[in-house]
Amino acid sequence: MQAVDELASRAKLMKSLSTHLTGLGFGLGPWAVLGNWWTAESRCPYEGGVLAVALGVSVVGAAFWMARRGEMVDGSPGSAAERSTAPLPSDADIAARYRMMVDHMSEVLGVYDAAGRATFFSPSVEQVFGYAPDELVGRPNSELVHPEDWPALAAKFDALRSGRNSVVHRYRTIHKSGNVRWTETTSRGVFDPRTGELREFIALSRDITERKHVEQSLKTHSLILEHMAEGVSLTDDAGYIVYTNPALDRMFGYAPGELVGKHSRCLNARQSDEDDRFVQGVVAAVRGAGGWAGEFHNRRRDGGVFHTRARITAMEHNGRTYWVSLQEDVTERKQHERQRWQSERRYRSLIDALASVVWTTDNRGHLIAPSESWRRYTGQSWAEQSSLGWLAAVHEEDRPAFREAWLAAVEQCQPFHREARVWHAASNQHRCCVARAQPVCDPDGNVCEWVATLTDVADRLRAEDAARQHEAQLAHVARLSTMGEMAAGIAHEITQPLGAISNFAAATAAYVDRLTLKESEMVAPVRVWTDRIGEQARRAGEIVSRLRNFARRNEIRRAPTDLNDLLRESVEMVAPEARRRRVQLEVQLAQRPAIAQVDAVQWQQVVVNLLRNALDAVEANPPSDRRVELRTASDGDKALIMVSDNGPGIRESDVPYLFDAFFTTKPMGLGMGLAICRTIVVAHGGSIRVEANRPSGATFRIGLPLCREAIT
């Protein structure tokens, strides 16, 4: 009974510790640790230790008692010595002593005849099996045994019959109440000294149901401990390892049990100074708070370093302090964390590099985390931007509509895109910005947050504005030039018939003057009218002449200009159209700057006209073969600008009229472009001509005098 009590009390202790550890997050493992550790530490397996001693005493006692009763002669030297040295008690005394022992022993003493029928039971049988001794005497011993276990037990009895000294057997018995109990029985045969035949069995039984439960539970826990992924170790308060589980051995690369007896220092990868401070910290935490949790830098047996997340708790046992440590290898997790951190860092850098303002809001559109870029741009503190405060940075005229649109977008989960003026702290003014936001959904498709960006477009808008203005200016000049060229063209065309009218009128007048007096009197009005015709024709001629002079009035604002810059700008204006029309536009500008006194806008018009003509010209080619080239070169004191294409070229018969106003080969052409080009080029003292390319296409070649200073 003492052994069972002790077992029970141990189990209780373990349970309480287990509960303690479970509270710390250790789970079942440590309980199992304790079970095993206790087993190991006590060096007293319950199967053979204290219990066996108690059992042994009982058996020996019983043997003596039986010997007396059966008038047997005990030939053991011990007994003989005892009898010879001590005053011999009377048989009655001895019988009474053993009877008392038997009556009061917790184990059940049963005696069976050779056939296996019970002849005697100690009183404790009632306590253990529920039956009074009288109820069982005379019945076969098989009756109490669980039917499944009987064959094995019967075999053991056979072994006893065939001369075996004693057998120990564990089996299930049926309690009087019907409950199944685990029983352990040590049986011994008593043989007739003369015939050597088995006379009877003496069996000593005890209930091991409770122990069996503990054992089972310990087995389970031991199994858990063996198979758990976390490493478990137990050290004494001096730091020496007294137990490690297989996972810990594996983790550190040691053979099972190899670590036992070593100092836990050998597992630490830290430098000694660092180690000291670290260990001191851990010791202080465990002593003070009863536990420590953190990260260990461990060294494997082969020297490799790895990280574990560890928990250490102190445990009192038998007046000594033991430290239980549970470790989890986090090397892989740390790698994952590092990758995630890198990925996030990369993402952040990307955002920074985009020079956009980025912020995130919750699914109601409220700012929930401070946005550093928003603060940098608007100067709003976190307190100011939190919730919907960030909207205050939007210009007050734009704010109501912006706010409404934002809330509507958030409500309907629609991507947000809006332009607004937003306060820019650095320049102390509102600047035009584009805000965009996109909902971020969780795996279930619900919006969990919004990621929004703000892009400052003020500079871009300004640049676009400037480009538009430039374009408008060029278009204006182009219109004026076109008008001028048209006027000049019309003037030229009208001059011919007007001249003819004037000539005919004058001829008519002269003819009339040569008539005879009588004839001339008859046609006197004709003479007057022909004069009128002539006058009006001349007047019309003067008007045309004035118009022509007006149109040709050169409003050239010349300034020294680098032709390369001018050409680059012109190319920029044509490049989008070239891309759209899939024309390969090649530009080869002379390395040295070519400075000429020109009206930049007019010259851009010349270059843009020629490039557009070239784009038109290559339209007939397949898209893979549309090439337009702009080149410059210097020819003494002149700059050469060449625009070539690989289109069908210009018909030789068209060449003389190519630069005339109203001359065009395009169905919708005005015939003004090249006329304007020539007018501008000639007005700047330059020349323009066209050459045929081989195998096809045309090159327009412009020569333009360079500034003298620039030539040298």
Added chain:
Amino acid sequence: MNILTDAALVYVIDDDDVSRESLLALITTMGLEARAYPSAVDFWRDFEPDRHGCVVTDLRMPDVSGLDLQLQLADLETPPPVIVVSGFATVSDTVRAMRTGAITVLEKPLQRRELRQAISEALEFDTQRREHAAWKREMSGRLATLTESERRVMELLLAGKPNKAVASELDSGIRTIERQRHNLLRKMGVDTLAELARVVALLERDDETMPLK
């Protein structure tokens, strides 16, 4: 004021049909004979170099322009005077036309008076040029009749040397020199040595440039 002789012929070259016709009408009413051509090529087919006349040409024409025609005419021994008319003459066109020897450049629409004046000038110039050419031919012929010794005497005399110096230089008698001097003056059709000097100077100058008057 019949400075325009009946024998004069005015060539009109203009690619514009109506202009050409009107010019023809106008010039005809001036009492002159005129012929009109749509191009320089047509003109050359009909051109009579020995006949008194002038050319009125448009400036801008396909293939051969007015300026081109001027240059072609300038290659002739006795080029006819040229009047350029244009509806669209730039300053540089005008300058080039004048430098190539045009009498004038007129802008369309023309004034009859201006054109008449220009044609009159051109024909007078042509007359003078022809007269000068005739005189030059005559004088050259006369010069050719001089003997070798008469030529040498003439050169020395024109160099300003007196008879005596000429005689001693040519190792000849003074009488001989005086006779030769008399003969060469007679052959050249002049009375005095000063007159001879002027004729020779004109002939020599003509070898280099055109006479302006």
